[in-house]
Amino acid sequence: MGTVATSPDGTVGERRQLINVAYRLLGSLTEAEDAVQDAYARWYGLPRSQQEEILSPGAWLTTVTSRICLDLLGSARARRERYVGVWLPEPLPDRTEWDHAGSVDPTGWADPADQIVLNESVAMAFLVVLESMTPAERVAFVLHEVFRYPFAEVAGILGRTPAACKQLAASARRRVRAARAPVAATGQADVVRHVKEAWETKDIAALVDLLDPAAVMTADGGGMVGTVLRPVEGGARIGQYMVAIADMAPGLELLERSVNGVPGLVAQRAGVVVTVASFDVAGGRVTRIWAVRNPEKLRPWAGEG
16 A cells, blocks of 8 residues: 555545544454555545546545445444454554654554544543444444534435434434543543552552442453453452452553553553553542453554553
8 A cells, every 4th residue: 555655646644534533433443444445445446537526535535434334333243243252442552651653664654543533532431332332323423423524424424314314323422421421531540540559569458449339340352361251340359350460460560551542551561561451430439441451452552661
């Protein structure tokens, strides 16, 4: 795809927007990048005469990327059924917190992780809610509510009427409202820091005090690394599990890092990121922990430290 990076038609400037749309639709940076590359391949597969007839290449690329994502979401259920354990979205680092600049691959593309705008629409809690939606709901909601595409354009992507798309977005909005909105990052940072300190000192009592009694921890190892295959429920059980992990993993280093734009924790062994943990906090206590351990989902974190 190196020709895309030097293309004179200006479509390369759309890549950042397309990556942002696709990641929110798919919850996977790897799949988002593949979807965008596929859309560009289709664009450059068009005869020049057809390209010139398209008034807005950016809109064309957004439509094609969204349709590719819609197809992927439609097949995701079958793929998730074969997935070992619980599937979680891929966590994203904030490269401004690390000591090196964003990387560039040989084609001239900037690293996809550096292209994502880190705001509330990529917080893990929000992405998990998106996972509960139907593919059509997710596309309608993300395009209209997050990126402000009018329903007439969404209708063209989904192949439905604008009124039907409006209903889909409204249904999705109800799902989002049913999930509690996250607290301000400043409040969450303090709680996460206390969790880190209690985890490092293996203080079960302190951990349990920081965890809501009804807290739930979900881990994603993808069958590639050892982890619990089902959610761990209850603050006491989670606290005991976290200390057991610390006992079994000597040399584990915990770092306070932004995860999808929200304060989280990163665990390293020998300088290699092995776990990225996201948190949801309410009333000064952790209500949800999402721990991603699948190495394939930690590729954007490679070399961080």
